[in-house]
Amino acid sequence: MAGRRGWGGSPPGSDEEASRRIVIAAVELISRKGTAISIADVAESLGVIRQTVYRYFPSTDSLLRAAAIAAVDGFLDRLTEHVAGIKDPADAVVEAVIYTLNEAPRVPQLGIMLSGSHSHAEGITSEEALAFGMTMIRRFDVDWERHGYGEHALRELVEYQLRTMQSFFISPGNPPRSQDELRAYLRRWVGSAVAVTGSPASAG
Numbered sequence: 001m002a003g004r005r006g007w008g009g010s011p012p013g014s015d016e017e018a019s020r021r022i023v024i025a026a027v028e029l030i031s032r033k034g035t036a037i038s039i040a041d042v043a044e045s046l047g048v049i050r051q052t053v054y055r056y057f058p059s060t061d062s063l064l065r066a067a068a069i070a071a072v073d074g075f076l077d078r079l080t081e082h083v084a085g086i087k088d089p090a091d092a093v094v095e096a097v098i099y100t101l102n103e104a105p106r107v108p109q110l111g112i113m114l115s116g117s118h119s120h121a122e123g124i125t126s127e128e129a130l131a132f133g134m135t136m137i138r139r140f141d142v143d144w145e146r147h148g149y150g151e152h153a154l155r156e157l158v159e160y161q162l163r164t165m166q167s168f169f170i171s172p173g174n175p176p177r178s179q180d181e182l183r184a185y186l187r188r189w190v191g192s193a194v195a196v197t198g199s200p201a202s203a204g
Contacts, residue, residue, distance in 0.1 A: 025045045079096060088142070100165055129162055156197075168182075
């Protein structure tokens with residue numbers, strides 16, 4: 001249970017509420033100041049000491065990843081609208097990758113997730129990132145089961161999608177591909193992998 005001091009005079013009633021309020025504070029700070037925030041900044045905004053925040057988030061990395069997940073609901077809504085009506089798995093994944101790469105520079109929380117600038121190498125495949133990816137992909141108008149994707153295969157597809165997006169976000173190429181060139185590249189290589197891996201014949 002959180003301590004009774006700080007919290008703007010209204011301490012949380014449970015650990016779950018404390019964690020949620022810490023994440024909300026981090027999201028608000030990122031929106032105002034960008035990703036260059038610290039545990040101390042979040043603690044100060046809540047009127048608590050740093051150790052209180054560390055009780056729930058052992059590092060700045062873990063807090064920033066949690067904030068990234070919490071802040072992307074609006075992005076997911078826009079992505080869902082963008083891929084609405086696309087029922088082919090390969091086409092849906094390709095369009096989602098392109099859309100996410102275009103949005104990431106404008107959404108600091110997505111940048112945190114994809115750039116790795118505030119996370120260790122395993123950040124892109126952390127449970128938080130994979131949960132985000134699963135939420136993303138389940139919003140597609142794709143009948144994953146009909147295309148041969150069980151739960152395990154779908155989770156692997158999410159990991160593959162996250163790794164692909166991170167690589168292009170970090171190194172878009174020199175010179176970067178145009179939208180049409182990137183779509184053709186992804187459709188040729190990522191799209192073919194998605195179609196073959198998820199085919200019913202290979203799903204056993």
